[in-house]
Amino acid sequence: MKRRSFLRSAGVGAIAAMTAGAPLAQAAPLVKPLGRMPRIAFGGIYCECSTYSNIRQKLSDGVILRGEALGANATYSFLKRYEMPFMPTILGTFGPGGPLARETYETIKAEFLERLKALLPLDGLYLPMHGAVAVDGMEDAEGDWYAAARAVVGPACILSASYDLHGNFSKKIVDNLDAMSAYRTAPHVDRVETMMRATDMLTHALRTGERPSIVWASIPIVLPGEQTSTEWEPGRRLWSDLSEYNRLSGILDVTQLVGYVWADEPRSAASVIVTGTNRAMQTLIATELANRYWAARREFHFDFPVGTIAQTLAQAMASKTHPVIISDSGDNPGGGGNADQTFFLQAVLDAGAKNVLLGGMTDKPAVDACYAAGVGATIPLSVGATLDPIMCKPVKVQATVKYLAKASEARDREVVITFGGVTMTLAPRRRAYHEADAFRSLGEDPLKYDIVVVKCGYLAPTMKPLANPHLMALSPGAIDQDILHLPNNRRGPRFPWQPDLPYVPQPYASPHARG
Numbered sequence: 001m002k003r004r005s006f007l008r009s010a011g012v013g014a015i016a017a018m019t020a021g022a023p024l025a026q027a028a029p030l031v032k033p034l035g036r037m038p039r040i041a042f043g044g045i046y047c048e049c050s051t052y053s054n055i056r057q058k059l060s061d062g063v064i065l066r067g068e069a070l071g072a073n074a075t076y077s078f079l080k081r082y083e084m085p086f087m088p089t090i091l092g093t094f095g096p097g098g099p100l101a102r103e104t105y106e107t108i109k110a111e112f113l114e115r116l117k118a119l120l121p122l123d124g125l126y127l128p129m130h131g132a133v134a135v136d137g138m139e140d141a142e143g144d145w146y147a148a149a150r151a152v153v154g155p156a157c158i159l160s161a162s163y164d165l166h167g168n169f170s171k172k173i174v175d176n177l178d179a180m181s182a183y184r185t186a187p188h189v190d191r192v193e194t195m196m197r198a199t200d201m202l203t204h205a206l207r208t209g210e211r212p213s214i215v216w217a218s219i220p221i222v223l224p225g226e227q228t229s230t231e232w233e234p235g236r237r238l239w240s241d242l243s244e245y246n247r248l249s250g251i252l253d254v255t256q257l258v259g260y261v262w263a264d265e266p267r268s269a270a271s272v273i274v275t276g277t278n279r280a281m282q283t284l285i286a287t288e289l290a291n292r293y294w295a296a297r298r299e300f301h302f303d304f305p306v307g308t309i310a311q312t313l314a315q316a317m318a319s320k321t322h323p324v325i326i327s328d329s330g331d332n333p334g335g336g337g338n339a340d341q342t343f344f345l346q347a348v349l350d351a352g353a354k355n356v357l358l359g360g361m362t363d364k365p366a367v368d369a370c371y372a373a374g375v376g377a378t379i380p381l382s383v384g385a386t387l388d389p390i391m392c393k394p395v396k397v398q399a400t401v402k403y404l405a406k407a408s409e410a411r412d413r414e415v416v417i418t419f420g421g422v423t424m425t426l427a428p429r430r431r432a433y434h435e436a437d438a439f440r441s442l443g444e445d446p447l448k449y450d451i452v453v454v455k456c457g458y459l460a461p462t463m464k465p466l467a468n469p470h471l472m473a474l475s476p477g478a479i480d481q482d483i484l485h486l487p488n489n490r491r492g493p494r495f496p497w498q499p500d501l502p503y504v505p506q507p508y509a510s511p512h513a514r515g
Helices: 004-009 012-019 066-072 073-083 102-119 143-152 172-176 191-208 235-240 240-247 279-295 309-318 343-353 364-373 438-440
Strands: 040-046 063-066 085-094 126-128 158-163 181-182 213-219 252-255 270-276 324-328 356-364 379-381 395-404 415-417 420-429 450-455 468-473
Touching: 004 126, 012 143, 040 143, 040 191, 063 066, 063 102, 063 438, 066 085, 066 235, 066 309, 073 085, 073 191, 073 252, 073 450, 085 364, 102 143, 102 343, 126 143, 126 191, 158 191, 172 213, 181 191, 181 270, 191 252, 191 415, 240 252, 270 279, 309 324, 309 343, 309 450, 309 468, 324 343, 324 356, 343 356, 343 395, 343 450, 364 379, 364 395
Parallel strands: 040 085, 040 126, 126 158, 158 181, 324 450, 324 468, 356 420, 356 450
Antiparallel strands: 063 085, 213 270, 252 270, 379 395, 395 415, 415 420
16 A cells, blocks of 8 residues: 555644644744844845856856945845844845856855944844855855854854755755745746745744744755746646645745756755754654655656757758747756857758747857947857857857847847848847847847747746747757766766665754754
């Protein structure tokens, strides 16, 4: 007889009733309420870094918000709803890409710690993070960041973080954080709600004096986000009921992380993280959900046709319906790709495909040359492979400048060029052309083309309805979706590399967990 798990057989509501009077959940808080207005700071570092990329991100590649500029940023306007003021420090935000240069990371961290020191004493610290930062010579950047912050703010300060669904976790992180929450949707449409869950837990702890802690179960699975979307099974059901567990006494938040597969680090894995004040119940939930996730590991799949570049392009050229939208998935800047790889461009030219729109090529020298030539000029261009010339070669074309966007800064320029039946966008820095409006703002309507190639994985909500059909190319790049071919040097054993790997959850509780 197949064993039914405890939570599934009893049901969340039944467990809530069973545990409502449990001594553990009713125990006295670890700390007393402050009796004064708490002092809370916020700041952090946010990036998703592929260790398979040859690019190293520098300070100039990020957006650094400090002090008042961070406090006034619209993303964090929700913090004003709290009666407790949140004091800004510094937030370094980098687009998904290669690892941060060590100097970049250390510079931002040093300023963050100095700003924390200037605000002491602190009762709370909110950290809007991603969970997949990689730094040269470091295998657990978030763990390092939290440990450094903890050393400044002291053991009594409550640390709460918000994460992307594709973050990685570690023992060092659990040892320093008190609470965390992560997105429950992919594509991500719940960023603000996630941040609010993290700050709600923080302010609740400071109001009540009841200190939360984390129980974490690592799951030796790591898969691409394009297989683990919450829009189809099994992702849909695995994430759909997480909020129900918050009804249980002593449970504040239940999070599941897919992990980030393109980080070849020991911590790269899926996770269940339960924040609360009832260690026994947290451990039970972490075990239950880790087993559930593990049981579903062979169900994860791409929910659209996939193939090589040659296969998807041939299918698109033979299609009777249009536009066929093809994802150049390995070079997706939204997931950490370089956005300057030319494999697809060369394949289109070799195949003689016509009426093709190619979006998202990064090439500053080509952009500058187009602006110097002007609209209508036909000029020789070397396109692509300017950020990472190791992985591929540039393509030489004779291009006509079709459109130049008005931009107050050179870094914000955008170009549309045409050559040999191909229309292509160019930008001086990596940027995602995932939304239909990204093309329309340049005067290009994707519906007018037979084939549209976008450097992305799954399609954004505004592109998906246009696809007729959508295909995904397992193209080379820094975030190659054909993960079984990725070098796997620093991870431990993981599914799917080891398909018959045995697994029994072993939840780990933070040192100050109750029970």
